[in-house]
Amino acid sequence: MDSALSNHIHVFQSNEPEVQVRPKQPFVIGVAGGTASGKTTVCDMIIAQLHDQRVVLVSQDSFYHVLSEEKLKQVHEYNFDHPDAFNTELLFSCMEKLKSGHAVDIPVYDYKSHKNHMEPARQVNPSDVIILEGILVLHDPRVRDLMNMKIFVDTDSDVRLARRIQRDTVERGRDIQSVLDQYAKFVKPGFDDFILPSKKHADIIIPRGGDNDVAVDLIVQHICTKLGQHDLCKIYPKVFVIHSTFQIRGMHTLIRDVKTRKHDFVFYADRLIRLVVEHGLGHLPFTEKQITTPTGSVYSGVTFFKRLCGVSIIRSGESMENALRACCKGIKIGKILIHREGNSGRQLIYEKLPADISGRHVLLLDPVLASGNSAVKAISLLISKGVPESNIIFLNLIASPEGIHVVCKKFPKLQIVTSEIDVSLNTDLHSNQHQRNQQHISCNLQQERIRITVATQKTISALNSKVPHCQINGASETQRKNEKLLVVLDAGLYWEAIRHFSEILCNRREHLKLLTIPSYEIGKLLDPAWKSKHHTFKYRNVQSNLKALTLKIQELRRRVALEEMGNVEYHALIRLRQGRWHLELGRAHLVLGLRYRPDHMVISFIINVSLLVIVILIL
Numbered sequence: 229m230d231s232a233l234s235n236h237i238h239v240f241q242s243n244e245p246e247v248q249v250r251p252k253q254p255f256v257i258g259v260a261g262g263t264a265s266g267k268t269t270v271c272d273m274i275i276a277q278l279h280d281q282r283v284v285l286v287s288q289d290s291f292y293h294v295l296s297e298e299k300l301k302q303v304h305e306y307n308f309d310h311p312d313a314f315n316t317e318l319l320f321s322c323m324e325k326l327k328s329g330h331a332v333d334i335p336v337y338d339y340k341s342h343k344n345h346m347e348p349a350r351q352v353n354p355s356d357v358i359i360l361e362g363i364l365v366l367h368d369p370r371v372r373d374l375m376n377m378k379i380f381v382d383t384d385s386d387v388r389l390a391r392r393i394q395r396d397t398v399e400r401g402r403d404i405q406s407v408l409d410q411y412a413k414f415v416k417p418g419f420d421d422f423i424l425p426s427k428k429h430a431d432i433i434i435p436r437g438g439d440n441d442v443a444v445d446l447i448v449q450h451i452c453t454k455l456g457q458h459d460l461c462k463i464y465p466k467v468f469v470i471h472s473t474f475q476i477r478g479m480h481t482l483i484r485d486v487k488t489r490k491h492d493f494v495f496y497a498d499r500l501i502r503l504v505v506e507h508g509l510g511h512l513p514f515t516e517k518q519i520t521t522p523t524g525s526v527y528s529g530v531t532f533f534k535r536l537c538g539v540s541i542i543r544s545g546e547s548m549e550n551a552l553r554a555c556c557k558g559i560k561i562g563k564i565l566i567h568r569e570g571n572s573g574r575q576l577i578y579e580k581l582p583a584d585i586s587g588r589h590v591l592l593l594d595p596v597l598a599s600g601n602s603a604v605k606a607i608s609l610l611i612s613k614g615v616p617e618s619n620i621i622f623l624n625l626i627a628s629p630e631g632i633h634v635v636c637k638k639f640p641k642l643q644i645v646t647s648e649i650d651v652s653l654n655t656d657l658h659s660n661q662h663q664r665n666q667q668h669i670s671c672n673l674q675q676e677r678i679r680i681t682v683a684t685q686k687t688i689s690a691l692n693s694k695v696p697h698c699q700i701n702g703a704s705e706t707q708r709k710n711e712k713l714l715v716v717l718d719a720g721l722y723w724e725a726i727r728h729f730s731e732i733l734c735n736r737r738e739h740l741k742l743l744t745i746p747s748y749e750i751g752k753l754l755d756p757a758w759k760s761k762h763h764t765f766k767y768r769n770v771q772s773n774l775k776a777l778t779l780k781i782q783e784l785r786r787r788v789a790l791e792e793m794g795n796v797e798y799h800a801l802i803r804l805r806q807g808r809w810h811l812e813l814g815r816a817h818l819v820l821g822l823r824y825r826p827d828h829m830v831i832s833f834i835i836n837v838s839l840l841v842i843v844i845l846i847l
């Protein structure tokens with residue numbers, strides 16, 4: 229160690245206990261690149277964007293060896309672009325101290341005098357983010373290993389030379405000739421021999437340096453995510469965030485982008501969901517197992533825990549079901565529907581859970597954990613059904629810090645697996661961004677359902693006017709039931725609507741009931757107990773040569789058997805375009821009826837025509 233320099237670069241202990249001073253490790257970023265590539269400019273941009281974090285910048289230049297008077301006299305012969313020009317031992321020890329939460333004093337380098345300014349030295353305090361910048365910061369493996377993120381600023385050499393001439397003549401007291409001589413003799417060879425080869429260690433290469441604000445934005449977002457996750461994962465050891473890579477950040481960027489098209493959104497959301505599900509499965513218990521391979525050797529492995537089930541929080545949770553099914557063949561999936569009342573109130577509307585759920589590990593599915601209120605309601609329900617808290621793994625794509633606090637404080641043994649903790653969900657949980665996230669997550673299901681729901685609501689209100697109120701016990705009760713029914717229908721739970729609200733539904737006119745709630749037959753498959761005496765249409769009457777329709781019914785049966793209740797193309801089944809109403813419904817019914825039940829249809833057709841004639845005659 230240079231004695232002159234080490235006198236002035238010292239490391240000191242904080243007086244307070246370590247854990248109180250720095251409860252977490254700082255995030256260390258190394259920024260390397262050729263001379264005048266824009267390293268300092270990129271660092272300044274990162275620091276400006278990380279305005280709410282404590283960031284310190286350390287320059288490798290501060291660790292140039294102190295030159296003897298003799299060397300200073302021949303300074304134009306000195307190679308400042310060789311690794312040996314730096315006191316890397318001291319640099320390493322300072323960075324190590326900073327990383328472990330200790331403050332250090334570092335001198336400020338003066339390029340005009342080629343000296344480290346001893347007085348005053350710069351005190352660098354431990355911070356959330358430490359950026360180490362310099363031409364050769366990626367050269368030494370020990371220094372590299374201290375870094376959480378390694379960046380290489382890659383700028384064209386002609387541009388760098390031009391900048392260097394300008395900068396060194398204006399700011400560093402050099403003339404053009406000396407800059408060019410130094411460049412040819414030391415700077416360029418140093419770049420080729422040491423700086424450029426260190427590029428391979430970089431995690432991120434930024435072409436065009438400070439001009440590349442997209443790269444800087446991505447880096448800042450990544451750092452913010454890491455910083456947010458550090459805190460929460462430390463406070464709550466049962467919170468697991470899947471390892472963030474630029475692939476994952478890229479997918480998150482896409483699913484948040486308002487310009488992303490629906491099918492791209494679904495594709496990337498599905499990819500992320502799959503990663504979360506796979507990660508979540510890794511948190512399940514296992515038992516050790518030895519097997520014999522085809523070559524006769526014994527392999528000591530593990531076997532998965534088999535008593536599992538999924539539970540999705542309707543509606544967005546359903547968008548995670550396919551990923552779970554793809555990973556766990558034949559897994560049972562239950563459902564919980566929670567209705568929001570005001571900002572914090574939640575009402576449980578509907579639940580369908582495996583009867584033996586108390587003996588299973590439960591993967592609770594909801595892509596967005598925002599306020600945590602719905603999650604708390606759903607988890608409380610699972611616990612009331614006998615599921616131990618520690619047997620629940622809550623899987624989501626995006627979690628807000630607030631949601632994590634709410635859930636983890638109430639259920640400290642429950643595990644949360646998420647792909648990202650998003651602080652922006654905190655600021656306004658009911659903001660447009662949040663709503664967009666929610667809509668995005670479930671858009672593939674929702675768009676379908678909204679159309680069906682609007683149509684169904686119209687039908688229900690149209691039908692209500694036709695149902696004599698005396699058939700139901702009291703108008704207010706009817707209203708309440710209708711309201712509940714609409715929520716259930718809104719969730720696409722048609723068979724459940726039929727099962728629980730049969731007294732409202734069974735008095736509807738036949739064809740409208742059939743056409744607006746075509747899942748009736750599926751409901752029957754699920755629960756043969758419900759029967760309507762008014763109902764006449766039977767899909768089993770469909771002629772066997774109508775292959776397409778038969779295949780569709782088989783497909784529906786298969787999906788019902790798998791308990792896959794969402795996303796069924798009901799309209800396609802009845803050959804009706806979605807979003808169409810009265811006329812097309814009537815026409816579709818007439819066509820279907822005439823084809824499959826001509827006897828019935830002809831009679832009702834005659835009755836209708838007769839009624840029409842009577843009305844015309846009266847008028």
Ligand SMILES: Nc1ncnc2c1ncn2[C@@H]1O[C@H](COP(=O)(O)OP(=O)(O)O)[C@@H](O)[C@H]1O
Nearest residue numbers: 262263264265266267268269270391395438439
């Ligand atoms: N994108 C840019 N466009 C124009 N000039 C730039 C740009 N980035 C940096 N510079 C200039 O180039 C010189 C070197 O930039 P700097 O960020 O200090 O590079 P380094 O830290 O890699 O030596 C400075 O004078 C700076 O103002």
Ligand SMILES: Nc1ccn([C@@H]2O[C@H](COP(=O)(O)O)[C@@H](O)[C@H]2O)c(=O)n1
Nearest residue numbers: 262263264308309338339342362363415
């Ligand atoms: N006394 C010195 C020390 C260093 N240099 C040159 O500075 C370059 C590194 O600084 P950047 O800001 O350009 O990254 C390096 O290439 C050295 O040649 C110097 O000229 N004099």
